[in-house]
Amino acid sequence: MDAVTPQSHSGRFAHRAWWVAAAALLAIVVAGAFSTMPGLLAGPLHGEFGWSRGSVGLAASVNMVLYGLTAPFAAALMDRFGIRRVVAVALLVIASGAGLTTLMTTAWQFTLYWGMLVGLGTGSMATAFGATVTQRWFVRRRGLVTGLLASGSVFGQMVFLPVLSRIVEHHGWRPSLVTLALAACATVPLMWLVLRDHPADVGREPYGAVRHVPRPSPAAGAARRAVAVLREAARTGPFWLMAGAYAICGASTNGIMWTHFTPAAHDHGMPATTASSLLAAIGVFNVVGTVASGWATDRRDPRRLLALFFALRGLLLMFLPLLMSATVQPSMMAFVVAFGLLDLATVPPVVALCRELYGDAGAVAFGWVGAAHQAGAATAAYGGGAARDSFGTYSPVWVALGALCAGAALLSLLVGRVAPAEPAPGRGLTAADRL
Structure with missing residues (x-):
């Protein structure tokens, strides 16, 4: 059993693990900036090419599906070729x-x-x-670091969205994409300099561990391992419960909010730049909510936290049609604050559950649960646009997703526990995984 020791206050953030986490956060921030572009591009592409919102939503849906399906294979590739190489290639792609x-x-x-x-x-x-970085480099503060890294994608939206919106408005949509491409290219050398694949590469132990942890041998057959983890996890009921809840999570966040909130607000007379600023404000509170969720996940039952987050999100979405207007009212600002706190707060509890249930394969298992998240997001991205084209309003979509969130809350409570002596599929639970 790996021992854990408190870190001194002076040396706490001098540990190399925090620098690796910071580099990973930067990469996630840059990648996150790409997720809100379809919402900004819908109007310009319709004006220039005559494409419907459904056509734009289809591209966004394909993006979200591949985003989800790629994650578990990327996690397995990181076990095979290392974090640094995979991230550098991904940024160039x-x-x-x-x-x-x-x-x-x-x-x-x-x-x-x-x-x-x-x-x-x-x-x-x-x-x-983020789950891979956390599992390799941290024994203590895993929930907190997971929350920090999970907030990076929305922080990227917060940082880039107002700038990109202004570029689209004043200079056109093409310069905004060039800006993103240059940001991704500029990040590559920083990743190569700072990221390291394992603490043993720099002669350190994971943060919070006493003994040295040797670097594991590269896992051959990354694709086979990813599929094998899916096959074993899919034999367990908790996997399907988490996948179902997380599919609803994706539909009610990435799928609808980041793709259709701006055009929905514009339908009510709100300028696109104002709506984009509201999304950016959601990103501000998202960072706070996700980090707080990570802190709470280190201390509370993740199942109950998930259920609470889904129930509150469902109520907010059901009331959203009543809050839409041409100007920003106090009620809309209250929605922005509350939704921002809840948006990505589901990530740390789900990562903790995957680690608890599937041990060393937890990061890859979480990748597959994340694929369900993106499948739900893709369905909402396409379905939301199609509903708007058919009904002329997004109101039924908000209400339907709010009701689905209530179902996700119930699914979260049904996820079972693993007894301390019970092995996870394919791997035994380590002492560090139970922390």
Whole structure:
């Protein structure tokens, strides 16, 4: 059993693990900036090419599906080739996808460049990437670090969204994509300098551990391992409960909010730049909520936390149609604060449950649960646009997703526990995994 020791206050953040976490956070921030672009592009692409919102939503859906499907394989590839190499290649792939999108002339090209290339690249830096970094480099403060890394994607939206919105408004949509491509390219050398694959590479132990932890041998057959983890996890009931709840999570956040909130607010007369600023404000509180969730996950039952987060989110979505207006009212600001606190707060509890249930394979298992999240997001991204085209309003979508969140709360409470002596599928639970 690995011993754990308190860290001195003076040396706490001098540990190399915090620098690796900071580098991972930067990569996630840059990748997160790409997720809100479809909402900004819907109007300009409709004006220039005559594409419907459904066509734009289709590309966003392909992006989200690949984002989810790539994550478990990327986590396995990190076990095979290392974190640093996978992240560097992923950043170059998303830069290529964004650059090629500026040259497109047909809707299928948008689906190929943005949907496939950007989806593959950003999926490699999804929350499974954060889970991998946390599992390798930390024994203590895992929930807190998971929350910090999970908040990075929305922090990227917060940082880039107002700037990108202004670029689209004043200079057109192509310069905004070039800006993102350059940001991704500029991040690559920083990742290569700072990121390391394992504490043993720099002669350190994971943060909070006493004894040295040797670097594991590269896992051969990354794709086979990812599929094997899915096969074993899929034999357990908790996996399907988490996957179902997380699919609803994706539909009620990435799928609808980050793709359709701006056009929905615009339907009520709100300028797109104002709506984008509201999304950015959600990102501010998202950081607070996700970090707080990570802190709480270190101390409370993650199942109850998930149920609480889903129940509150469902209520907010049901009331959203009543809050939409041409101007920002206090009620809308209250929604922004509350939704921001809850948006990504589900990530640390789900990561903790995957680690508890599936041990050393927890990061890859979480990648597969994340695939369900993105499948739900893709369904909402396409379905939300199609509903708007058919009914002329987003109101039924908000209410339906609010009701689904109530179901996700129930699913969260049904996730079972693993007894301390019971092995997880394929691997035994380590002492560090139970912390």
